Amino acid sequence: MSSSSRQTREGWSRIAAWRSQHRSAATSSWQKLIARPVATGMVWLVVAISLALPGAMLLTLDNLRPLIPDLERPAQVSVMLDGELDLEQAEALQRELGTWDTVEDVTLVRRDEALVVFGEQTGLSGLLTSLDHNPLPHALLVSPTAPRTNTALSQLVKAIDGLSGVDRVIVDSQWMSRLDQALLATERWGLALGAAMVLGAILALANTLHFAIDARREEILVVRVIGGSPGFIRRPFLYTGLYFGAGGGVLAGLMLWALSLWIAGPVNALFALYGSPGQIQSPGVGYPSALIALGAGLGWLTSWTASARYFSRLDAS
Amino acid sequence: MIEFERVSRRFGDQDALRNLSLTIEQGEMAFLTGHSGAGKSTLLRLLLLLDRPSSGDIRVNGEPTSKIRSRMVPRYRRRFGVVFQDHRLLFDRSVHDNVALPLVMAGFSPTDTARRVRAALDKVGLLYHEQANPAVLSGGEQQRVGIARAVVARPEFLIADEPTGNLDPQLSSEIMSLFEAFNQVGVTVLVATHDLPLISRLRHRIITLHEGRLAGVRAQ
Numbered sequence: 001m002s003s004s005s006r007q008t009r010e011g012w013s014r015i016a017a018w019r020s021q022h023r024s025a026a027t028s029s030w031q032k033l034i035a036r037p038v039a040t041g042m043v044w045l046v047v048a049i050s051l052a053l054p055g056a057m058l059l060t061l062d063n064l065r066p067l068i069p070d071l072e073r074p075a076q077v078s079v080m081l082d083g084e085l086d087l088e089q090a091e092a093l094q095r096e097l098g099t100w101d102t103v104e105d106v107t108l109v110r111r112d113e114a115l116v117v118f119g120e121q122t123g124l125s126g127l128l129t130s131l132d133h134n135p136l137p138h139a140l141l142v143s144p145t146a147p148r149t150n151t152a153l154s155q156l157v158k159a160i161d162g163l164s165g166v167d168r169v170i171v172d173s174q175w176m177s178r179l180d181q182a183l184l185a186t187e188r189w190g191l192a193l194g195a196a197m198v199l200g201a202i203l204a205l206a207n208t209l210h211f212a213i214d215a216r217r218e219e220i221l222v223v224r225v226i227g228g229s230p231g232f233i234r235r236p237f238l239y240t241g242l243y244f245g246a247g248g249g250v251l252a253g254l255m256l257w258a259l260s261l262w263i264a265g266p267v268n269a270l271f272a273l274y275g276s277p278g279q280i281q282s283p284g285v286g287y288p289s290a291l292i293a294l295g296a297g298l299g300w301l302t303s304w305t306a307s308a309r310y311f312s313r314l315d316a317s
Numbered sequence: 318m319i320e321f322e323r324v325s326r327r328f329g330d331q332d333a334l335r336n337l338s339l340t341i342e343q344g345e346m347a348f349l350t351g352h353s354g355a356g357k358s359t360l361l362r363l364l365l366l367l368d369r370p371s372s373g374d375i376r377v378n379g380e381p382t383s384k385i386r387s388r389m390v391p392r393y394r395r396r397f398g399v400v401f402q403d404h405r406l407l408f409d410r411s412v413h414d415n416v417a418l419p420l421v422m423a424g425f426s427p428t429d430t431a432r433r434v435r436a437a438l439d440k441v442g443l444l445y446h447e448q449a450n451p452a453v454l455s456g457g458e459q460q461r462v463g464i465a466r467a468v469v470a471r472p473e474f475l476i477a478d479e480p481t482g483n484l485d486p487q488l489s490s491e492i493m494s495l496f497e498a499f500n501q502v503g504v505t506v507l508v509a510t511h512d513l514p515l516i517s518r519l520r521h522r523i524i525t526l527h528e529g530r531l532a533g534v535r536a537q
Binding site: 014016017018020021024218219221222223225226227228229230232 | 397401418422
């Protein structure tokens with residue numbers, strides 16, 4: 001009688017056997033980990049720090065992103081008219097520009113208005129009244145129609161600049177490009193640093209797992225001789241890797257929560273000072289879940305690689 | 318049936334086995350002897366596919382082992398029960414769990430496993446130590462746990478490498494009696510040993526190796 005027919009008769013399928021092997025590997029690996037709480041805790045901390053730092057960086061960027069639309073006020077083109085142009089001519093230009101497809105709105109800033117505003121903003125009103133004539137020209141504030149791409153904007157600027165009576169066209173959009181680039185640079189820097197930290201986590205895990213495997217060398221050798229498959233031998237180590245990684249992920253999630261709670265006060269105050277209704281965005285459930293999944297995945301894969309390397313060297317020896 | 322046909326194993330310019338041909342019949346019990354370095358361990362390693370011959374063929378029940386793919390090697394090894402000189406028990410688990418290992422590997426159900434483990438421990442007279450840690454047992458008891466582990470999955474072949482190497486004559490003779498008992502229920506047994514005084518009293522074939530060659534066979 002073959003062993004397979006005996007197993008079928010007792011209702012013990014291959015799947016049930018496989019599940020039972022997983023259960024016992026999962027349990028024994030867990031017991032081995034908690035039997036050495038300090039060593040395990042240190043591995044968890046290393047993994048947690050390596051995951052929490054990139055996580056914190058992504059969370060910061062997530063917090064910054066919603067603020068950007070606030071800053072992206074419609075780009076405006078300031079058109080300084082020739083000093084000799086009188087009000088009527090300026091209004092004629094305003095009407096003409098208003099008919100353009102590429103222009104959404106044109107506001108005329110009269111030279112006397114501009115002088116008053118300038119005086120108020122600079123506190124030089126007294127000095128300005130002593131001038132015998134207004135040095136400011138009339139000006140037009142032109143809002144381009146959407147989409148306000150860089151090419152559309154530069155074409156518009158060129159067209160306006162070509163009109164007679166226009167002295168100078170000023171586009172106040174450079175600071176936005178700078179901000180864009182600064183954010184992009186920060187994001188890339190964060191990603192590079194994050195990748196380095198995750199690589200560090202992988203190396204730390206690989207090293208720890210190598211020692212965990214090596215500590216059970218005798219067992220591996222015995223099980224191999226008596227017919228244990230590579231999968232059977234590897235299984236407990238895969239669980240060890242999984243626990244190391246997932247545990248580190250849990251700890252990283254907690255760190256992120258603690259961090260965001262800690263800095264929420266000052267950051268929210270900062271938002272308020274800038275008159276923004278924004279609130280700091282907590283890591284929620286998504287961030288910790290992602291960190292745990294990432295940690296578990298890294299642990300499992302690292303353990304797979306470390307055991308494969310170990311076994312192939314064992315075969316070669 | 319185990320057949321070695323003109324098997325050689327060379328390590329560098331050293332020959333561990335030279336042109337060795339021998340047959341172990343189905344249901345036979347045989348001893349493999351010779352000085353250390355004679356090739357006993359190499360022969361057992363080749364049989365368990367822990368190593369491959371430089372030339373020649375090894376056939377088990379007519380099937381050439383050279384045809385066995387590495388993926389199928391674990392399944393092939395489960396046809397053998399292996400007893401080591403230093404018994405190689407795992408001290409991080411109970412006697413029961415040590416003996417159960419081959420059954421867990423092969424995917425037996427927990428109830429079936431428990432029943433077979435108890436039967437195997439009963440056979441080697443250690444049932445009352447089932448839950449003990451093997452570290453607290455004596456050398457002879459540890460070796461008997463090793464034997465229980467080797468036979469628990471009812472293998473076709475029982476292979477032992479110096480199983481009495483660390484035991485006194487009384488215990489050694491008990492261990493050999495155990496092997497004979499398994500042989501009597503149909504298991505093919507091959508024991509590598511240099512305990513000549515002990516095996517010369519037993520009525521089994523003795524295969525002697527010398528410098529990797531077959532030096533002599535004493536019929537049973």
